[in-house]
Amino acid sequence: MRKIIIILSLLMFFSFFSFSQDIEDISSQKAFELLENPSTYLIDVRSAAEYIFVGHPEMAWNVPFLFWNEEEQKLIQNENFLQDLKARFKKDDVLIFICRSGGRSLKAAKLASENMFNNVFNLKHGFEGDKDAQGYRKVNGWKNSLLPYTYKLKEELVYKK
Numbered sequence: 001m002r003k004i005i006i007i008l009s010l011l012m013f014f015s016f017f018s019f020s021q022d023i024e025d026i027s028s029q030k031a032f033e034l035l036e037n038p039s040t041y042l043i044d045v046r047s048a049a050e051y052i053f054v055g056h057p058e059m060a061w062n063v064p065f066l067f068w069n070e071e072e073q074k075l076i077q078n079e080n081f082l083q084d085l086k087a088r089f090k091k092d093d094v095l096i097f098i099c100r101s102g103g104r105s106l107k108a109a110k111l112a113s114e115n116m117f118n119n120v121f122n123l124k125h126g127f128e129g130d131k132d133a134q135g136y137r138k139v140n141g142w143k144n145s146l147l148p149y150t151y152k153l154k155e156e157l158v159y160k161k
Contacts, residue, residue, distance in 0.1 A: 023106060023109045023110055023113060023120055023122050024121050024122070025102070025106075025121075025122050025123075025124035026096065026122070026124060027123075027124060027125070027140075027145075028123060028125065028140070028141060028142045028145040028147055029145060029147075031096045031098075031123050031142075032145075034094060034096060034121075035059060035096070037094065039092070039093045039094060040093070040094040040096070041059075041061055041093055041096070042059055042060040042061065042096050042098060042123075043060070043061050043063050043096065043097050043098065043105075043108070044056050044060040044061065044062045044063070044098050044099070044127070045063060045064060045065035045066075045097055045098070045099050045104050045105050045108040046064065046065075046098075046099050046100060046104070047064050047066065047067065047068055047075070048062060048064060048158075048159055049068065051064075051159070052151070052153065053151075054100075054127070054128070055127070055149045055150060055151050056127065056149060056150065056151075057098065057127070057147065057148065057149050058148045058149060058150050058154075059148075059157075060098065060157065061157050062157060062158055062159040063078075063081065063084045063085060063088070063159060064078050064081075064159055065077075065081055065099070065104050065105075065107065065108040066078060066104065081108070081111065082111065082112070082115050082116075084159075089117070091116045091117055091118055092119065093117070093119065094119040094120075094121070095109070095112060095117055095119065095120050095121070096121045096122075096123055097109040097112070097120070097121070097122050097123065098123040098126055098127055098142065099127070100126045100127055100128050100137075101125060101126040101127075101128060101129065101130065101137065101141070102122060102123065102124050102125055102126045103126075105122050105126060106122045109122045123142065124140075125140035125142075126141050126142070127141055127142045127143055127149070128141050128142075128143055128144075129141020129142075129143065129144045
């Protein structure tokens, strides 16, 4: 009985570490290079309003991690986030998550990694990048790296419930 308990404990220990992988942060330039490969996708987890009005990488799929709730005046979790991902992408696709500055995308990437997706990255500085000394987002990020972005919408990339 003692051997069984030890074996089960070891299995639980190793399975915990295999499922709690760290998400690798990558630069905008590295993401752009990876996107040259087939089955590699850039997932913009910002709200639809941010995606449309702030701009987005030309090849970015919009799958919001959070939605703006007008009644509550706050962002709320997209309860269908994982289902939205599973409907659009395969478990072995390379998914690079991006948001404004890297925080939401890291949470989204962790959730995706914990729930089926095997090749997940976080775009470290996001679309707009970090703030400069004056408080403007002009440091790092996709946009400040002069990578291709647009305000135009491609029907196949725009979020639909």
